[in-house]
Amino acid sequence: MFKYIKNDLPASIVVFFVALPLCLGIALASGAPLFSGLIAGIIGGIVVGSLSGSNIGVSGPAAGLAAIVLTAIGALGGYQNFLVAVVIGGAIQLLLGFLRAGIIGYYFPSSVIKGMLTGIGIIIILKQIPHFFGMDEDPQGDFAFLQIDGENTLTELLKAINALISGNVSMGATIIAIIAMAILLLWSNVLSNKGKIFQLVQGPLVAVVVGIIFYVTTKGGSLGITDNHLVSVPVPEDFDSFLGQFSFPNFSAITRMDVWITGFTIAIVASLETLLCVEATDKLDPHKNVTPTNRELLAQGTGNIISGFIGGLPITQVIVRSSANIQSGGRTKMSAIIHGFFLLISVILIPKLLNMIPLSVLAAVLFIVGFKLAKPSTFKTMFSLGWKQWVPFIVTILGIVFIDLLWGIGLGLAVGIVVILIKSFQNSHFLHIEGEDVDDGKIKMTLAEEVTFFNKGAILKELDSLPHDSFLELDVRKTRYLDNDIIEILEDFAFKAKERNIDIRLVSERGIVENPHSYIEFFKLDKPKK
Template sequence: MFKHIKSDLPASIVVFFVALPLCLGIALASGAPLFSGLIAGIVGGIVVGSLSGSKIGVSGPAAGLAAIVLTAIGTLGGYENFLVAVVLGGIIQLVFGFLKAGIIGYYFPSSVIKGMLTGIGIIIILKQIPHFFGYDADPEGDFAFFQVDGENTFSEIFKAINNISLGSTIIGFIGLGILLLWSNILSKKGKFFQLVQGPLVAVVAGIVYFYLTNQSTKYGINSEHLVSVPVPDNFDMFLSQFSFPNFSAISNPEVWIVGFTIALVASLETLLCVEATDKLDPHKNVTPTNRELLAQGTGNIFSGMIGGLPITQVIVRSSANIQSGGRSKMSAIIHGFFLLISVILIPTLLNKIPLSVLAAVLFIVGFKLAKPSTFKEMFKLGWKQWLPFMVTVLVIVFKDLLWGIGMGLAVGIVVILIKSFQNSHFLHIEGDDVDDGKIKMTLAEEVTFFNKGAILKELDNLPKNSYLELDVRKTRYLDNDIIEILEDFAYKAKERNINIKLISERGTVENPESFIEFFKLRPKKKSA
């Protein structure tokens, strides 16, 4: 477990600083107690990290569930009732895992996955611009275009530009400069600069700057632009921050509906994140998806039992882990312990970290996810890849994550249907008007109902008094829908004086009376 500790320890520090404000921000956006976000982050790191088969994935509260949580707390009559739904969601995820439902994630096109990563990268950058300039008090976890305070992503940016806080902006640029200097120059100068990560130095610089300028009205940083961790006065007050599920609400059907919704959405987000992080991983590790569902389900049961938000594997923290050199699951586990220790021992110190410094860290993360080279690469692959990619990116930026993924997938399916109709792979006309009206038509190896339109169009366009040579020797699978089309065409051919020659692996048939009977008798598979 400690084989890659030299890489995992500095990466865990970066993930900790990225996760801390996100846990608090998502809790705020969800209308839940702030401490619930920290609980979910701790459980996601320690419990899920220990059970997961992912070497680089990091779990915690997810922005994609914030709207569901916000609505459910009000609908179910309180946070304790909602926690029952979180526990039920975890149990349902365990069922998904045992039923081996993890394979679902593999059915999403690569263009949609890349679009998801790029869209999230753009959102990270856009959402952190106001924090960088020390203006927006909107929660960091609010990743939807239309925000909980009635503003939208771009209106907040325009307001930030017109209401710049000098102190936050100065330390934001200092932090960004440290990060760029560290990653581009100093990290190549020696082991010390590889062990001590730039984000840690930037955060320390931010704390020092706050203490040096906290009496200054011009260069100081207001409290709303600092990290805000709950600070208990004693151990009893610390324990009082935990909430527990009210299991008397388990008979409420709405609790079960919310639980199933959480399980479904959290599982989908997790599986997509697993697919995305495996693509980002430079070492190309493959995460066992069914085991991941079992780990996530266990984590949600733990989180719900002690007052935490629902958990998923999350791309922002996972990508920060990868980009910081994380090699094994120890990075995620250690970051969970850092969250736990910090909220117990040093909450006051954490509350001196400027949000603009953390925004600078997230700028780097967002840029690495949404590199301009990715757009060029996808454009070069052609419109079949470019269109689903761009739809996913735009809908994620201007709507939200789940809508973007759904629309990207829908466009991907439409592209497949269009290409199937155009029959470039399923139907091949070898030549027409050859040898006194002979037309040769070859069916592909697999022909399904997707190809009905293309084949029907070609058959209907055959001229009268022609001679069709239909070659099915390469065809290993022929859908019954296609056989019925051929059967109907056999009757139409007589009326149009079209002669049919059917060539198969069993021989040649002139003007078959029944395609259905012929293909029932035809061997399903031919040996090499």
């Protein structure tokens, strides 16, 4: 685990600076105590990171669950009742892991996974533009199109544009954001190749330090950054007040059906988000590690049980932190674990120092993350692969940007299924005329290797279009699976063929049968096995 510490330590610092505002922002968007987001981030890093089989995945509170959490806290009558549902959700995830349900993630098309990554990259960029100019007080990490104040992504951008035109922006936040962006680009494109010191000390750390120095030196001046555009970590007065930030489940509510329904909802949504993230991060991983998905469900379930017991939000593996980890050179799970310890130590020892970090600096860091997820070259590549890849890809992106993460994935998957049905319709059989003279009526139909009920429409259409007084040769030698629905279609066609004077020759591995009187009886004897 310590073999690649020179890679994992710098990566963990970057992930820490990305995770800190996201943990706080998601807690705020969820209507939960701010400290609950930090608890989830710490547990996601240390506990889930230790138990997970993923080398580069990072877990923590998920923006995709924020709406569910916000609704559930009110519906269940308080945060402590909600924590019972989080514990139940974790237990259900453990059960799913033992039942080996992790395979579900492999049934999502690659085009949808790539669309998810690109869509999240676009969302990151769009959401950070107002932060970059120091004019948006909404929480970071809110990946839904609609935000908690009734605004949406486009209206916030329009406000940012109007503010830029009118000059009504925070000049201090904007200047330090531009400086931070310059540092990040200089570090990644030039200095990282100049020596080991520039690989050990990462650009985001330098950008954050410069941001703190800028805030301190300009405080109270015309370029000063107001507190509402800084990181906001809860600051306890003493150890007792620190302990007082933890909440504990009210287990007297465990008999309530609505608590169990919420627990099931958390388990299903969190598991789905995690499995999709696992699939996505494995694709991003330059070393092509494969994450054991069932083990990941067990790790996430354990993390959610512990998080729920001590007052934390639900946890999933999350793509923003995971991609930041990959882009920063993380190699093993140590980067996720160390980032969890950084969160724990910082909220105990240096919360006041953390509260001097300008959000615009972190926006610059996330700009880089978002751009690497949504590179223009990705759009070009997917378009060149044809409409079967392009359409699900672009639908997933639009769904994520204009609705939310789960809707985008669901719409992309639905379109992907429609594409499969269309291609299945087209590929169910091959039909061509024998010989050069099309008037001699010799027609040959070769069924595909697997023919299912999806192909009923295509085969019916072709059989019904056969002319009277023709000859059909039906070749099933290549067919390894023939659905009973198709056999019934052939059985019905046998009667129609007699009425239309169509002769049929059935060619199979057993030989040739002229005008079979019963396809059902024939395939009972000779039905190809899958």
